[in-house]
Amino acid sequence: MHYNFDEPVIRKNTNSFKWDKFDKSVLPMWIADMDFQSPPEVQTALQQLVNHGVFGYTHEPAELIEVVIDRLEKLHNWKVKKEWIVLLPGLVPGIHASTQLLGGEFNSVMTSTPVYYPFMQAADSGPRQLQAVQFLKKGNKWAMDFDEMKAKATLDTKMYLLCNPHNPNGRVFSRTELEELASFCLERDLLIMSDEIHCDLILDESKSHISIASISPEIADKTITLLAPSKTFNIAGLGCSMAVIPNLELRNAFRKATYGILPHPTAFAYEAALAAYKYGEEWRKELIAYLKQNHDFLLEEVNKIKGLEMLPLDATYLAWIKYEGNFEGGIEKYLASHGLGVSPGEQFAGDGFFRLNFGTQKANVEQAVEILKKAFA
Incomplete structure (x- = not known):
């Protein structure tokens, strides 16, 4: 390896959401950012910008759009045009802007939960009606419940919210699954908002990411795809994301929904995104190998602990762990009292689960396992 992901990075007292939430005695493994330094090329690009010393209004580098287009074709076999891309200061605003396109409060959005x-x-926030359909457990993976989706859909259902790769269950949906979802949406004239922020964090080498918009021109015409380098290259605090919207009318409506509300990404965001996408591929590959080791260790050890169950992940660095028992104050408070900070499943509409971030040094993952053993002894 060229990069030392084992090297600890001190993040306490750096205004880190992740490290400042809990008491200093608690190991934080909750929010979805990693404890690794970003690729050296990203750091160099940002330092050069700082050295220039002028931080005025900035438009995106033309090269950034070209790099994104090239990357989507090479890594995900999806050919996009530059005019389809709308840059954003974050992915979550893109989620909200997408649902704002639906208009009246009686319109519904559907998604599969937990999510x-x-x-x-x-x-x-619309307000809209949310039609939540629970995932089905099939063997050692989670699957969309198409029968229940068909039963719940009404004439008021206007959009399906897709997360692929999925947060928090870690699925990378197959072409067959995506084609079935595409048919479901086309038959009901539903728009699709597809959050694909984890698409470059595939852990299972037998799986590949497929953007649902690449399935057919018809489904591309109904889809808003959201992407970002933030999770992969650990630059979430800089705020650069993008929407890919082939349909001109839909794209104009999306721009209108964001106009005057969402700012452009900053100069720092542009430079970091460009450097990450242009120069960070070797770093990304080594990161994936390191995360896979963490995943495999965690999967084996967690499933040895009575009262816990973890299914293998296709992607992401976010373990979705089922637990048995009732704990006063909830699982987050209980595990924090033992020294481990996690995200409670209730946050994702997943009662009886917690999410654990293993995008950290192996020593921290080992420590987390020891805490879990004691907490569930």
């Missing part, structure tokens, strides 16, 4: 909690917040 990344901003999906539910975006539905509530």
Whole structure:
């Protein structure tokens, strides 16, 4: 390896959400950012910008769009045009802007739960009606319940919110699954908002990411795809994301929903995104190998602990762990009292689960396992 992901990085007292939430005695493994330094090329690009010393209004580098287009074709076999891309200061605002396109409060959005909690917040902020359909457990993986989706869909259902790769259950949906979802949406004239922020964090080498918009021109015409380098290259605090919207009318409506509300990404965001996408591929590959080792260790050890169950992940660095028992104050408070900070499943509409971030040094993952053993002894 060229990069030392084992090297600890001190993040306490740096205004880190992750490290400042809990008491200093608690190992934080909750929010979805990693404890690794970003690629050296990203750091160099930002330092050069600082050295220049002028931080005025900045438009995106033309090269950034070209790099994104090239990357999507090479890594994900999806050919996009530059005019389809709308740059954003964050992915969550893109989720909210997508649901704002639906208009009246009686319109509904559908999603499969548990799911990344901003999906539910975006539905509530409309206000919209949220039609939540629980995932089915099939063997050692989670699957969309198409029968229940068909039963719940009404004439008021206007959009399906997709998370692929999925947060928090870690699925990378197959072409067959995506084609079935595409048919479901086309038959009911539903728009699709597809959050694909984890698409470059595939752990299972037998799996590949497929953007649902690449399935067919018809489904591309109904889809808003949200992407970002933030999770992969650990630059979430800089704020650079993008929407890919092939349909001109839909794209104009999306721009209108964000106009005057969402700012452009900053100069720092542009430079970091460009450097990450242009120069960070070797770093990304080594990161994936390191995360896979953490995943495999955690999977084996967690499933040895009575009262816990973890299914293998296709992607992400976010373990979705089922637990048995009732704990006063909830699982987050209980595990924090033992020295481990996690995200409670209730946050994702997943009672009886917690999410644990293993995008950290192996020593921290080992420490987390020891805490879990004691907490569930």
